[in-house]
Amino acid sequence: MTNARKGALILASSLVLAIVSEVRAHGEPVIVVEPAVVAAGGEVTVTGSEMEPGETFTIVLDGTAASVSLGEATAAGEGEEAGFVVEYAIPADLPPGSYILRATTEEGETFAHRLEFTVTDLTKEIQGVQTRVAWIVDYRNDEVVEKEIAFYAQDNGGNVWYLGEYPEEYEDGEFVAAPTWIHGLQDAKAGIKMKAAPQPGTPSYFQGWAPAVDWADYAQVDNMGQETCVPLDCYADVLVIAESSLAEKDAFQLKYYARDVGEIRVDWRGADATQEALELVDFMLLSPEALAQVRALALELEKHAYEISKEVYALTPPAE
Numbered sequence: 001m002t003n004a005r006k007g008a009l010i011l012a013s014s015l016v017l018a019i020v021s022e023v024r025a026h027g028e029p030v031i032v033v034e035p036a037v038v039a040a041g042g043e044v045t046v047t048g049s050e051m052e053p054g055e056t057f058t059i060v061l062d063g064t065a066a067s068v069s070l071g072e073a074t075a076a077g078e079g080e081e082a083g084f085v086v087e088y089a090i091p092a093d094l095p096p097g098s099y100i101l102r103a104t105t106e107e108g109e110t111f112a113h114r115l116e117f118t119v120t121d122l123t124k125e126i127q128g129v130q131t132r133v134a135w136i137v138d139y140r141n142d143e144v145v146e147k148e149i150a151f152y153a154q155d156n157g158g159n160v161w162y163l164g165e166y167p168e169e170y171e172d173g174e175f176v177a178a179p180t181w182i183h184g185l186q187d188a189k190a191g192i193k194m195k196a197a198p199q200p201g202t203p204s205y206f207q208g209w210a211p212a213v214d215w216a217d218y219a220q221v222d223n224m225g226q227e228t229c230v231p232l233d234c235y236a237d238v239l240v241i242a243e244s245s246l247a248e249k250d251a252f253q254l255k256y257y258a259r260d261v262g263e264i265r266v267d268w269r270g271a272d273a274t275q276e277a278l279e280l281v282d283f284m285l286l287s288p289e290a291l292a293q294v295r296a297l298a299l300e301l302e303k304h305a306y307e308i309s310k311e312v313y314a315l316t317p318p319a320e
């Protein structure tokens with residue numbers, strides 16, 4: 001049985017930026033790395049929880065430039081309280097780059113979270129607005145847990161709007177739900193996904209409003225001019241947007257955007273129960289053949305949407 005999680009460590013010049021564990025799934029072990037920033041050669045504290053008592057994990061710092069074992073940690077305690085707290089020294093001679101801190105069981109397996117976002121060549125009209133269709137697939141440990149088509153449009157001022165989504169959720173490979181919202185239906189309203197000229201200190205803004213599915217996400221510019229490294233590359237002049245929702249108190253997702261690339265990192269702050277951390281690992285222009293395959297998958301999902309979401313999606317014209 002797989003019993004592991006992983007966190008990310010970014011080694012840039014003489015600093016190590018620690019990102020805590022990836023998205024948390026119920027019943028899976030959780031790994032947290034602290035503090036947020038330490039000097040190379042300094043120490044980090046690795047905390048494990050929700051583990052089997054007596055289970056031993058190998059702690060490995062794994063990156064594109066180097067890989068090093070930090071040691072082992074054994075879960076102590078009883079029941080759901082079992083876990084460990086161990087301090088490790090980060091080698092001072094590690095080369096700059098992006099690193100993942102992995103906690104692996106004797107079986108040698110780890111949990112992973114992967115998100116694939118593809119801009120298709122499909123468009124869909126929503127309340128008179130021609131939107132671009134995005135195809136999004138969410139994997140947990142290589143198992144699809146969500147497939148989604150989402151709809152974006154840019155106004156004449158350059159702002160990018162979010163006009164709705166049809167997300168299918170899965171458990172153990174079986175369809176379980178599709179909390180759909182589309183601008184103009186069931187009191188749903190479009191929101192701004194990215195402002196044309198974001199500036200710190202400006203008011204927060206809704207990214208959409210859909211009371212029928214409790215969707216009330218909002219965002220605010222958190223920082224600008226940042227530098228960060230992810231497995232794909234290092235980026236300067238990075239924009240950081242803090243996202244939350246009305247249902248969450250003092251919990252934020254921090255999304256990092258690089259010019260001409262888009263979202264390159266997801267981090268968290270505050271009381272975010274998911275503690276989600278993601279990094280960009282690839283960015284490519286699809287071939288005509290690959291784009292056609294994605295288009296077919298998106299249209300197949302839309303076909304199911306017309307069957308499942310009769311009160312919302314079935315009232316919209318087809319993508320084309």
